[in-house]
Amino acid sequence: MKSDAKSAQSATFRDKVATVDQKGHRIWLFPQKPKGKLYNWRTYLSFFYVAVFFILPWLKVDDHPIFLVNILERRFILFGQIFWPQDFFIFALGMIVFIVFIALFTVVFGRVFCGWVCPQTVFGELIFRKIEFFFEGDAAQQRMLQAAPWNGNKIMRKSGKWAVGWIFSFTIANGFLAYIIGIDDLLKIMTEAPSKHIGGLLSISMFSTVFFFVHIWMREQVCTLICPFGRMQGALLDKDSIIVAYDYKRGDPRGKFHKNEERSIGDCIDCGACVRVCPTGIDIRNGTQLECVNCTACIDACNHMMDSVGLPRGLVRYDSENAIAIKQPHLFTWRMKGYTTVMCILLGVLVWLLASRTDVGITVLRTPGQLYQEQPNHTISNLYNYKVLNKTFHQKEVTLRPENFKGTITLVGEEKIIIPKDGATAGTMFIYLDSTDVTKRKTQLKIGMYEGDKKIKTITTNFLGPFSGS
Numbered sequence: 001m002k003s004d005a006k007s008a009q010s011a012t013f014r015d016k017v018a019t020v021d022q023k024g025h026r027i028w029l030f031p032q033k034p035k036g037k038l039y040n041w042r043t044y045l046s047f048f049y050v051a052v053f054f055i056l057p058w059l060k061v062d063d064h065p066i067f068l069v070n071i072l073e074r075r076f077i078l079f080g081q082i083f084w085p086q087d088f089f090i091f092a093l094g095m096i097v098f099i100v101f102i103a104l105f106t107v108v109f110g111r112v113f114c115g116w117v118c119p120q121t122v123f124g125e126l127i128f129r130k131i132e133f134f135f136e137g138d139a140a141q142q143r144m145l146q147a148a149p150w151n152g153n154k155i156m157r158k159s160g161k162w163a164v165g166w167i168f169s170f171t172i173a174n175g176f177l178a179y180i181i182g183i184d185d186l187l188k189i190m191t192e193a194p195s196k197h198i199g200g201l202l203s204i205s206m207f208s209t210v211f212f213f214v215h216i217w218m219r220e221q222v223c224t225l226i227c228p229f230g231r232m233q234g235a236l237l238d239k240d241s242i243i244v245a246y247d248y249k250r251g252d253p254r255g256k257f258h259k260n261e262e263r264s265i266g267d268c269i270d271c272g273a274c275v276r277v278c279p280t281g282i283d284i285r286n287g288t289q290l291e292c293v294n295c296t297a298c299i300d301a302c303n304h305m306m307d308s309v310g311l312p313r314g315l316v317r318y319d320s321e322n323a324i325a326i327k328q329p330h331l332f333t334w335r336m337k338g339y340t341t342v343m344c345i346l347l348g349v350l351v352w353l354l355a356s357r358t359d360v361g362i363t364v365l366r367t368p369g370q371l372y373q374e375q376p377n378h379t380i381s382n383l384y385n386y387k388v389l390n391k392t393f394h395q396k397e398v399t400l401r402p403e404n405f406k407g408t409i410t411l412v413g414e415e416k417i418i419i420p421k422d423g424a425t426a427g428t429m430f431i432y433l434d435s436t437d438v439t440k441r442k443t444q445l446k447i448g449m450y451e452g453d454k455k456i457k458t459i460t461t462n463f464l465g466p467f468s469g470s
Contacts, residue, residue, distance in 0.1 A: 018282045029279070032139040032276045032277045038296040042115070042116060057183040061080035068179065082392065084389055087357070093349065097343065103232075103236055106236045107339055109241070111230075114295075115295035115296060116294070127168050128216060134161075135158075169215070170204070243292075244292060245288070246315065251268035269305065271305050299317060303316075358457050360419065360456050361388070362389070362449055364386045367384060380433055381433075383429075390421060392422070393422055395418065395420055396451060398451050399417070400447050400450075404445065407431060409429060409432075441464070443462065444461075447459045
């Protein structure tokens with residue numbers, strides 16, 4: 001009877017979020033400082049991610065940043081290649097590939113992205129959590145400080161944490177800004193008088209404050225209540241997905257450990273170490289939950305306790321539900337094969353689009369409101385507007401030549417089209433055709449764009465004539 005009551009009580013974890021009480025009030029979490037092999041690896045990777053984050057804006061190709069996401073000027077540079085709004089469909093496809101990749105990764109490996117790669121976790125655990133431990137101490141000291149009245153000690157510790165946290169937020173915000181405006185413009189803003197950049201300074205300060213608020217106050221609420229990934233994993237995970245799991249076959253029934261005993265129950269000593277280190281406040285022994293971000297803190301904590309009492313490690317580990325329940329080896333299921341196939345197809349299309357992308361883009365449109373013009377020597381002309389975009393860091397000279405018609409192309413005021421590096425040029429031109437070649441109202445023309453003798457691409461446009469039929 002007692003066992004049934006305990007089982008019913010433990011089952012209620014699925015009826016609520018670990019950080020919200022029955023009245024809807026937030027339950028503040030004070031996780032213990034994790035330690036262990038996996039935590040060390042996550043720390044090393046986090047240092048690497050943060051180093052890459054701050055170093056990338058300084059890397060340049062042809063004196064241009066290797067990465068730039070200038071939303072304000074609609075100018076993007078990835079791996080040294082310039083992308084303009086006309087290339088947005090490539091970005092859209094790239095995002096679809098990224099989402100499918102994360103979905104596939106979740107199907108196979110669970111929420112590893114959240115615990116090991118996600119910026120919310122990286123910045124939160126590597127920087128802000130360590131700031132909190134430095135100023136307020138470990139979990140027990142943080143609880144005592146939270147409950148203490150606002151005396152000088154509490155004000156000093158809280159103010160120190162907030163001040164250092166905001167300084168780091170401001171530094172990280174400037175790191176993000178370097179990806180938007182470029183490191184040169186950022187350094188210019190930093191070295192010039194603040195009065196010249198009041199608007200920018202206010203904007204970056206507001207972003208820093210929001211970033212600070214997310215990591216100091218919201219913390220695990222972002223992963224639990226805001227990020228959709230927790231809900232997505234319910235649809236993506238299956239019993240063959242590799243997740244952070246508790247081996248209930250080995251661990252239950254649980255019971256306290258007594259020195260020199262011959263253990264006749266499960267290996268779980270019911271110490272609660274896995275719960276105390278969890279940054280989202282869950283009990284991994286209850287099974288997979290939407291709050292779990294696969295940070296592996298519970299694995300390190302459990303392994304430490306197993307070592308302390310002389311029991312085998314791996315009571316909490318990376319494994320699949322089927323591997324624990326029926327000792328089934330990991331399988332590459334049809335679901336995984338389907339995601340992999342879709343991802344490979346999308347990746348192939350993306351690679352083809354990138355490979356076939358030309359360095360120069362051009363649009364040729366008939367001038368609005370203009371009809372055909374009858375010219376001397378039995379010729380007919382149409383007036384066109386053109387716009388040419390240079391997607392490289394070098395000046396380009398191009399010419400336009402007829403492809404499927406006998407006629408001439410005359411630029412207005414120019415002999416060649418000269419496009420500045422990383423820029424665009426526009427102009428007007430006439431196309432002349434012999435009247436005997438114009439046999440219908442609209443004639444489709446193909447125009448070749450050449451750089452020297454090298455053909456870059458073919459443009460298709462329509463030529464308007466005086467005839468309504470053939």
